[in-house]
Amino acid sequence: MSPNITGKSLMQEVLHVYPGAQRALFRKYHIGGCSSCGFRPDETLASVCERNGSLSVEDVLKKVQQSHDEDNQMLIEPTDLAKRLAEGEDIKLVDIRSREEFEAVHIDGSIMLTQPLMQEILGSWDNNQRFVMIDHQGKKGLDAAAYYLGHGMPNANALRGGIDAWSVEVDASIRRYTLN
Numbered sequence: 001m002s003p004n005i006t007g008k009s010l011m012q013e014v015l016h017v018y019p020g021a022q023r024a025l026f027r028k029y030h031i032g033g034c035s036s037c038g039f040r041p042d043e044t045l046a047s048v049c050e051r052n053g054s055l056s057v058e059d060v061l062k063k064v065q066q067s068h069d070e071d072n073q074m075l076i077e078p079t080d081l082a083k084r085l086a087e088g089e090d091i092k093l094v095d096i097r098s099r100e101e102f103e104a105v106h107i108d109g110s111i112m113l114t115q116p117l118m119q120e121i122l123g124s125w126d127n128n129q130r131f132v133m134i135d136h137q138g139k140k141g142l143d144a145a146a147y148y149l150g151h152g153m154p155n156a157n158a159l160r161g162g163i164d165a166w167s168v169e170v171d172a173s174i175r176r177y178t179l180n
Contacts, residue, residue: 007046007057011039014064020142024067029055074145075160076132078169085109092131094121096144097163101136105175107166110134113144122151130155136179138162 005017014021026033031052039048049055084091093110094117095102102112111117113133121131131148133156135141141158148156159166167174 005045005061007044007049009045010041011043011045011048012041014045015041018064018068019139020067020071020146021064023143023146024064025060027067028063029060071142071146074142074149074156074158075138076157077160078166081132081159081166082170090130092125092129093134094131094144095134095163096140097134097136101177101179104177105163105167107134107163107171107174121148121153125153127153128155129153130157132157132159134159134166135162137164 005014018024022032025031025048026037029052031037031048032039037052045060046057049057049060081091093107094113095106095110096113099112102110106112125131131153133141133144133148135144135158138159138161141162145156145158161169163174164176167176
């Protein structure tokens with residue numbers, strides 16, 4: 001457990017330390033997935049636990065940490081991915097950013113996720129196919145990889161740090177950008 005996160009921590013701090021915490025809270029406790037069970041960024045973890053059945057903050061933090069450890073297993077480092085691709089490993093790169101972001105910059109060989117591609121992945125890809133979800137900075141990629149992992153695809157990964165980290169650590173020719 002992170003020594004910096006306690007019941008007094010604001011939810012924005014919890015989500016910063018554990019980016020997948022909202023997914024973990026929703027999956028285990030049905031907290032944070034919709035407006036009726038949501039929480040505010042300025043709310044404390046203790047208050048969220050209290051109004052959701054007086055949950056134990058310690059138990060919730062253990063679950064969030066366990067989920068965080070599982071998330072880390074789904075991540076692939078940019079340099080590791082680059083090495084594997086250079087060695088010819090069959091890895092599909094699936095870019096989940098917007099069409100505008102993809103058209104502006106993307107990793108060579110990546111394909112943009114569309115509804116038809118999403119259906120193709122679930123319907124006809126080999127369940128053991130390794131593929132890497134690429135987003136902007138690594139936050140949404142984990143959610144996407146977790147989705148496919150939950151659908152029986154054990155080799156779904158997310159690029160740690162997204163295309164932003166790739167541009168810094170692997171290919172400086174890929175322009176970095178910020179979203180407003």
